[in-house]
Amino acid sequence: MKRYILMLFASAAIIGCKDNPISKKIKETSEKVSNTTKAANELTKMQDDILELQEIEPLTNDELKALLPEEIKGMKRISYNAGAAAMMQVSSIQASYANEDKSKKFSIQLIDGAGPVGATATSPFRLAFSQDFEEEDEKGFKRTVTKNGKKAVEEHRTDRNYSQVQFMEGNRFYVKSEGENMDLDETWDAVLKINFKNL
Numbered sequence: 039m040k041r042y043i044l045m046l047f048a049s050a051a052i053i054g055c056k057d058n059p060i061s062k063k064i065k066e067t068s069e070k071v072s073n074t075t076k077a078a079n080e081l082t083k084m085q086d087d088i089l090e091l092q093e094i095e096p097l098t099n100d101e102l103k104a105l106l107p108e109e110i111k112g113m114k115r116i117s118y119n120a121g122a123a124a125m126m127q128v129s130s131i132q133a134s135y136a137n138e139d140k141s142k143k144f145s146i147q148l149i150d151g152a153g154p155v156g157a158t159a160t161s162p163f164r165l166a167f168s169q170d171f172e173e174e175d176e177k178g179f180k181r182t183v184t185k186n187g188k189k190a191v192e193e194h195r196t197d198r199n200y201s202q203v204q205f206m207e208g209n210r211f212y213v214k215s216e217g218e219n220m221d222l223d224e225t226w227d228a229v230l231k232i233n234f235k236n237l
Contacts, residue, residue: 084161087209091157094210096129096150106133106146110231111224113137113144127155135228143218144228151210160212167191167206185226194222201225207234 099120108115113135120131129150136143151160167189172181178195185192190205201217203225211234217225 084164088157088161091152091210092154094152096152096156098129099131102129102131102148102150105148105232105234106131107231110135110144110228113142113228123149126159127153128159129153129156141219144220144225145216146229146232147212147214149212151206151212160206160210163204163212164206164209167204186230192222192226203229 103118103120106115106118114137116134116136118131118133121129122132123130129152130148132145132147134143134145149160150156167182170182173179174181177197178193180191180193183190183192188205188207190203192204193202194200199219199221201220201222201224202215203222204212204214207213213229213232213234215225215229217228220228
């Protein structure tokens with residue numbers, strides 16, 4: 039009996055060990071199950087949303103451009119491109135900002151998920167944001183987070199001080215922002231300067 043109890047404690051210690059391959063496998067499996075469940079739940083919600091979005095008129099180029107200020111956190115808008123995906127019947131805009139000496143740059147891309155094509159085009163992003171994951175190496179990390187009520191994917195590369203933030207705004211608009219020579223907090227601050235309440 040004592041031997042059996044000792045074996046149980048030993049097994050528990052091995053499984054509980056953080057660096058143990060068995061423990062890692064159990065954790066990975068549970069995360070996959072959790073993400074599969076979340077993806078299935080999100081797909082169910084998305085079906086109704088996509089039907090509604092297909093009936094909504096996408097924003098025009100002028101309406102999209104009006105969302106983007108001339109300046110964000112001391113960086114002036116140096117370029118924009120609206121309607122690049124118009125041939126595919128998707129409403130979108132991209133804009134770039136930079137400080138005076140161009141040592142710091144910020145860019146933003148916005149895709150409207152309204153209309154028959156837009157709703158389908160943005161659905162994979164929404165599904166991706168429903169997952170939970172975290173990756174890290176010596177050059178940086180990439181992970182899902184919830185910030186300001188938004189489920190997002192954020193990434194930072196320490197080797198070149200590059201940051202990226204992606205999220206869905208109101209389950210309709212896909213937003214991707216990038217910061218060169220900007221840490222994650224700076225990139226988040228910049229993208230949240232966009233007045234999404236006007237969408």
